[in-house]
Amino acid sequence: MRTFTFFQRLSKAFHGYDSHFKLVLLCTTVSGGGLLAYGEAVAQSEAAVVKEEKKKVVVLGTGWAGTSFLKNLENPRYEVHVVSPRNYFAFTPLLPSVTCGTVEARSIVEPVRNIFRKKNVKVDFSEAECLKIDAANRKVYCRSSISNNSNEKDEFVVDYDFLIIAVGANVNTFNTPGVVENCHFLKEVEDAQKIRRTVIDCFERASLPSVSEEEKKRILHFAIVGGGPTGVEFAASLHDFVNEDLVKLYPGIKDLVKITLLEAGEHILSMFDKRITSFAEDKFRRDGIDVKTGSMVVKVSDKEISTKEMKNGGEITTMPYGMAVWSTGIGTRPFIRDFMTQIGQINRRAVATDEWLRVEGTNNVYALGDCATINQRKVMEDIAAIFKKADKDNSGTLTVKEFQEVLDDICERYPQVELYLKTRQMNDIADLLKEAKGDVAKESIELSIEELKTALSKVDSQMKFLPATAQVASQQGTYLAKCFNRMEECEKNPEGPIRFRGEGRHRFKPFRYKHLGQFAPLGGEQAAAQLPGDWVSIGHSTQWLWYSVYASKQVSWRTRALVVSDWTRRFIFGRDSSQI
Amino acid sequence: MRTFTFFQRLSKAFHGYDSHFKLVLLCTTVSGGGLLAYGEAVAQSEAAVVKEEKKKVVVLGTGWAGTSFLKNLENPRYEVHVVSPRNYFAFTPLLPSVTCGTVEARSIVEPVRNIFRKKNVKVDFSEAECLKIDAANRKVYCRSSISNNSNEKDEFVVDYDFLIIAVGANVNTFNTPGVVENCHFLKEVEDAQKIRRTVIDCFERASLPSVSEEEKKRILHFAIVGGGPTGVEFAASLHDFVNEDLVKLYPGIKDLVKITLLEAGEHILSMFDKRITSFAEDKFRRDGIDVKTGSMVVKVSDKEISTKEMKNGGEITTMPYGMAVWSTGIGTRPFIRDFMTQIGQINRRAVATDEWLRVEGTNNVYALGDCATINQRKVMEDIAAIFKKADKDNSGTLTVKEFQEVLDDICERYPQVELYLKTRQMNDIADLLKEAKGDVAKESIELSIEELKTALSKVDSQMKFLPATAQVASQQGTYLAKCFNRMEECEKNPEGPIRFRGEGRHRFKPFRYKHLGQFAPLGGEQAAAQLPGDWVSIGHSTQWLWYSVYASKQVSWRTRALVVSDWTRRFIFGRDSSQI
Ligand SMILES: Cc1cc2nc3c(=O)[nH]c(=O)nc-3n(C[C@H](O)[C@H](O)[C@H](O)COP(=O)(O)OP(=O)(O)OC[C@H]3O[C@@H](n4cnc5c(N)ncnc54)[C@H](O)[C@@H]3O)c2cc1C
Ligand SMILES: Cc1cc2nc3c(=O)[nH]c(=O)nc-3n(C[C@H](O)[C@H](O)[C@H](O)COP(=O)(O)OP(=O)(O)OC[C@H]3O[C@@H](n4cnc5c(N)ncnc54)[C@H](O)[C@@H]3O)c2cc1C
Known part of the structure; x- marks a missing residue:
């Protein structure tokens, strides 16, 4: 009875005190003394609402770019309407961890309503996708992502004074036949959950008494297309999942498992330093992951992948597979392509903006993140x-x-x-x-x-194009929010550089990207990192650096606590293989 | 750097030491000093394999009954083949908590392969559903639950010497029109996840700018059919979720939410003591949950529920709703009904067995849990x-x-x-x-x-029929496993009562159910419990009793740690409302 009374008191205390107190307590509880995550404590006071007429800002998308814009917008003179098919922000760098249950899907998402709940800016949210932008009339056309009871989807129109496009990119299959029908992708949280279930499915199917040995081999052949950071990290996670957890539960079939990584170029992780590339290739070889470079996928059928082997003079070979993950390249969303045609941007991969993130050919539309590219001016x-x-x-x-x-x-x-x-x-x-x-x-x-x-x-x-990364997207979001916060101020006292082709100065300094380095987790508690100044770090301690950086970068204390406790759980109990 | 080195060492230590050490550490970490869950430490030594020919035991189902049988089976003379469409055991009493995210789905499931992994009994598992039992030829016909790449499902046949049927029950709609098409059920983990997503869907849809006030009201009307423990607990959880978490994120629509609990009988929780029933009814009334007793659902359309009002002379009334959960009664699975016809058991709800859980009309088939009922012999x-x-x-x-x-x-x-x-x-x-x-x-x-x-x-x-509860199912599983463990021994030295209608003694003592009491969580950190000897306990401390009993009853240390940490998380951060 003593314990109950103690807990009841604690419960009351909790509900009384503010969230900072709770957090301190949580840290003591969950992080158990180690890997204590730090984070920006955003203090928001409910500010007085400004009387004058508000400007309507419409934000499309709640990914890295959109969310960092919303987090940093502080001027109550705007009235914001956010439109996105997902009511949450997803921490994409941990998606590969979700595919194998190292981290749970829910631990890497945060409801966007939570992010702007206590802001002094009025923000509305609609769970819907934008279908069309009408820049001439300053309208966006949207459709709810949820069917109503009669299987219809609500449609509506939103007006704007300023439009922020931050809708990211979609997968690029380069029109390879059979990819859409037969491959998994790894862009969304649902994709990661589906991959996880499919891996378990493969193991369960290969355990059925009616399946032949040859078919078992096929089912347990996991093919990953694309040797970029995502493909490599997924291959590494899958290898760990199989070797640390699944072998214990499926001892009869463990020797039939094969993982193949297909890369069209000459090396995997080609955007990284050579030392990292060769370390990764060696490690994968030692781990038994078959790294096939110079191998371009040309067709995927239900049971076979066909590749063109560059090293063998372009010969076409096929191999049976059980599950394929396509992780190469990003493309433009169709409604963005329409919008680009509308404003005269043709034959481009992404929406072109100036250095202030304003879409070229418009004057109140901004684009940032994966869907945009800065058209740098030539000297x-x-x-x-x-x-x-x-x-x-x-x-x-x-x-x-x-x-x-x-x-x-x-x-x-x-x-x-x-x-x-x-x-x-x-x-x-x-x-x-x-x-x-x-x-x-x-x-x-x-x-x-x-x-x-x-x-x-x-x-x-x-001149360099910025990479399509979370780092770029989130810096752009912050930059743009700061510009919006000081719009009137800078209108009066411009702080940007001289306008060489006009009069006076630019209102704002142009966007400048600050590269903080990039990680490549390689499995087996090892990672590689390429930090600014071409500093390269590889090994176990880099993996721990990865843990602490990723914990600190979480969008909320809740996700931070969950991610850390997921890691702890994996560490103690291994990954779960229940098929849910 | 110091921290990393410390953690690396710890990591190595962890992977070296056995799991008990890890658990002690985990308890210190996760349970943070309170609510320390206790549990059965099952020590299994890899025993020598017996040379003689093994008896084939086929177990259908991995629910409460099947899993407790597997956990307790210890005689290496059996060779077990488990067939179930789910490769995990689910702790059903926490399903209502999953519907609102108080507990995560993954925290209440445990892979069955983990449960029998270290046993000295050989156990195979096939993720498949049984389609047909052929008792005459001692065969079961099964179909894989996973489609292969060409969208076909593998089928296979398994022979048995003993068959254990533990497939549970399915939902009973009493053939009410529209229920299957329009209602949610709450039987499986997937059901609970779907309910959670749908609740959020309703809130998101009701927030769209295009939806009329009246339609918003309809969308936010949650109807629960069935005033049994599950319906009541779901209503309470939903009320808490809405009032503790969702109102903060959807302030504009919070006043439109309505929860209605429909019960055909005169009272909700009718199987409980009257004091509990009236406490629950009063609490719900105070909470604003509309409890409609004497209200029998006769039809469910896409937007309306029709009920027959017993109190108004059977008048039919209709009400608009946004989401309906059907939680009343259990029925027989079709293949079980076929089997019953085969063995001459007609017009029964469940497979009839004798007091030793053997199916009447067979001599090597056993049935237990929700799919079975003990046909007690009359004096x-x-x-x-x-x-x-x-x-x-x-x-x-x-x-x-x-x-x-x-x-x-x-x-x-x-x-x-x-x-x-x-x-x-x-x-x-x-x-x-x-x-x-x-x-x-x-x-x-x-x-x-x-x-x-x-x-x-x-x-x-x-004479009393046993209720269809986890308690009964799990006690039956344990009982049957113990009989199987001592089959030869008791064959020689029977320990049961005299056979009044035959010679000698029964091999085993008949199954005897020991009722340990029942909980009814009522929301707002309050619960009611009816314990043996008609001891009734209601209130906050009962909720804490509930927490500790449910933590202790978890099937593994992993799920125990997860459930406790889910509660802690909810306590600190509230429930998540991301739509995944
Ligand atoms: C598996 C994976 C791992 C990654 N790892 C890293 C990493 O480690 N480091 C790193 O820097 N980057 C990483 N990235 C890249 C990073 O995720 C992207 O660069 C970043 O998400 C881009 O941000 P964004 O806001 O432009 O787009 P996103 O984050 O993709 O967000 C787009 C948003 O727009 C919404 N949307 C889509 N269509 C519509 C529509 N029609 N109307 C309205 N809204 C719409 C989406 O729902 C989403 O909310 C990774 C990406 C993936 C897929
Ligand atoms: C929401 C909810 C809350 C509950 N709360 C409580 C509670 O608090 N206390 C309590 O005592 N009881 C509770 N119960 C009741 C309890 O869950 C059941 O009585 C118990 O699960 C019965 O155990 P079982 O093994 O017979 O069936 P289940 O646990 O239902 O297991 C049946 C198994 O058979 C498998 N199966 C199904 N079809 C086939 C097939 N064709 N072939 C092979 N396998 C098959 C299923 O996948 C499953 O693994 C609750 C039930 C629900 C739904």
Whole structure:
């Protein structure tokens, strides 16, 4: 009885105290002293509602980009309407862990309503997908993702003053025949859950008394198409799941299991440092994962995969498989393609925006994350305008001093300039100008427009497309929210670089991506990491770094606690193989 | 770096030490000092395999009955083949908690392969459903529950020496039109997950801008059909979920929510003590749950439920609803009905067995749990045989002494005798005989067969059908396994009561159910319990008793840890409302 009374009291205490107290208690309980996750404590006070008319902001999508925008938007002058077919945010980097039950699906999702619940900005949410954007009339057409009792889906229209497109990308099958019908994908939470069930299905089917040995082998052949980070991580997780957990429960068939990783290129993890690539390839080989590089999938039937073997002169071979996961490339959602046609962006993979994330060809639509790409401005396109702005005395030539006065603006507006100087190991723009001018004293350099062109001719080669990652999407969301928060302020006191082709300054500084490094978990409690400055780290301690970074990056204390307790559970009890 | 090294070491330690050590550690971590679950530590040594030919035991079903049989079977002379469409055991009493996310689905399931993995009995498992039992040829026909890649399902046949039928029951809709098409059920884990998603769906749909106020009201009307323990617990959970969690996330529509509990009888929880029934009815009324008793559902359409109101002379009324859960009565699975016809058991709800759980009309088929019912033998049917056995000196009359010599066997064979004595508050059978004989001295009583009939005439009124509960099913499984463990031993030295209608003794003591009490969780951290001896307990402390009993009853340490951590999580963070 003592315990009950104690717990009842505790219960009351809990419901009385605020959530920070609960969290401290939770940490003591769940994280058991280790891997204590830290996180941004977002303090929100219910601010007074502004009287003036509010601007309607419509946000499409609740992924990395959309959610980070919502989390950071703080100006109560906006009235936000979020439209997304999922009422939750999903922490995609842990999706591969969900496929094998290392982490539960529910541990990596957070209801979006929870994210904006205590904000002082009014936010509405509709669980619906956007079907069409009508940029001319500032409307989006939406359809509920849930059927009503009579199997119909509600449709509705939403008006906007500003539209934020953050709908991510969909899978790209490169029109390979049979992929949609026969392969699993790994984009959504449901995909990961389905993969998990199918892996268990394969083991259960292969245990049936009526199945022949050959058929068992086929059923237990897992093929993964795509040697990028996702495919590699899934292969590693599956290998661990099979070897650490399933072999104990299915001892009779464990030797029939085979995992094959198919990659069209010459190496897996090709976006990583060579050291990581070769470590991963070696580890997989040792683990018995069959890594087939130079192998391009050309067709998938219900029981066979056909590949074109680059190393054998393009020969077509086929192999039987039980389950295939397609994890290569991203494509454009159809309604985004329509929108792009509408605004004259044709033949592009993603919506082109300027460096302020504003969609080109519109002035109140923004796009960010996987569905967008920043169309960086070339220095060479603007060279005449730059020369004109810099040549203050209109002398027709540019002195080093004149040039240096606009240099900060140039570097801000055209980040490739700074990058170029860095790769050439130059400290000073004067060195670059000197190159164009030959060996003269710095102070006396004067350049004509043609000479400036020569000096800057190679700079644009440094332009880089941003990768389609959560890091980019979430930084863009934060950036855009901060711009929105200070819209009026910056309207009055613009803080961006000089407008070289116009008057005055840009309102905001352009978006600048800060790369924080990238992980590649390789299974067996080992991971590789490529950190800024090309610092490479591989092994067990990197896996622990991975654990702590991923715990700290969780969107809420709830998911953080759940993810950590899932890891603890896996550590003690292994992964569950119940077919649910 | 220090932390990593510590954890790495710990990791190694973990993988080295045995699971008991891990558990101690887990308890310290997860249960955080409270509600420490206790459980049976099953120690299994890999025993030597017996050389003689093994008997094939086929077990159908991995529910309460089947699993408790498997857990307790220890004789390596059997070779077991388990057939069930689910590769896991599900702790059904927590299913209502899963519907609202108080507990996760995965926390209440345990792979059956884990349950028998370390047994010294050889156990095979096939994830398949039994389609047909051929008792004459000792075969069961099965079909895999998983489609292969070409959308076909494998079929196979299994032979048996002994067959254990433990397939549970299915839902009974009493042929009410529209129920199958429009209602949710709450029998399987998938049902609970579907209910959870649908509740969120209703809230999301009711939040769409295009939906009228009236339609919102309809969508948010949750109707529960059946005022038994499951219906009541679901209604209570739903009420808590809505009022503790959803109102915060859907503030605009919270006042439109309505929960109705429909019960055809006069009271809800009618199998419980009156005090519990009226407490529950009052609490629900206070909570705003509309309890409609005397209301029989006669039809369910896509948007309306029609009921016959007993209190209004059988008037038919209809009401709009958004989601309906049907939770009343259990029925027979079709293949069991076929089997019953095969063995001449017609017009029964469940497979009839004798008190040793053997199916009547067969001699090597056993049935237990919800699919079976024990056909208790009446004293009156056997009265002549009893008289004959007891009358050792063949005098044609029975002395008290003669009767007392067989009394233990009678009480064992016919439990109603003991029950009858108890309800009449008699200590001694002599008192009963005296009643028949008038007021004579105990020693001098001598009874004719007719007088014995009079004395025992009311005894059979005490026969009770066992309820379809997990308690009964699991006790039956344990009982049967123990019989199987000692089959040869008891063949030689039978330990059951005298065979009144035959020679010698029964091999085993008949199954005897021990009622341990029953809980009814009522929401708001309150529960009611009816414990043996009609002890009734209601309130917050009963809820804590419920927590500790349910934690202790978990089938494995893994599920126990998960369930406790789910409760802790709910306690701190509330229930999740992501739509997955
Ligand atoms: C398995 C996997 C692992 C990954 N691992 C990493 C990693 O470790 N590190 C990393 O940096 N990146 C990782 N990524 C990439 C990262 O997830 C994406 O780059 C990131 O999600 C992009 O964010 P986004 O907001 O643009 O799109 P998403 O996060 O995909 O969100 C898109 C949102 O739009 C919604 N939506 C879709 N259609 C519509 C519609 N018609 N109308 C309205 N809304 C719509 C979706 O429901 C979703 O809410 C991984 C991706 C996957 C699939
Ligand atoms: C929501 C809910 C709450 C409950 N709460 C309680 C409670 O609190 N206390 C209590 O005592 N009881 C409770 N019960 C009742 C209890 O669950 C049942 O009495 C118990 O499950 C019966 O056990 P069983 O083994 O007979 O059947 P089940 O546990 O139903 O198991 C049947 C098994 O047979 C398998 N099967 C089905 N068809 C086939 C086939 N064709 N071939 C082979 N296998 C098959 C199933 O997959 C399953 O594994 C509850 C029931 C429900 C639905």
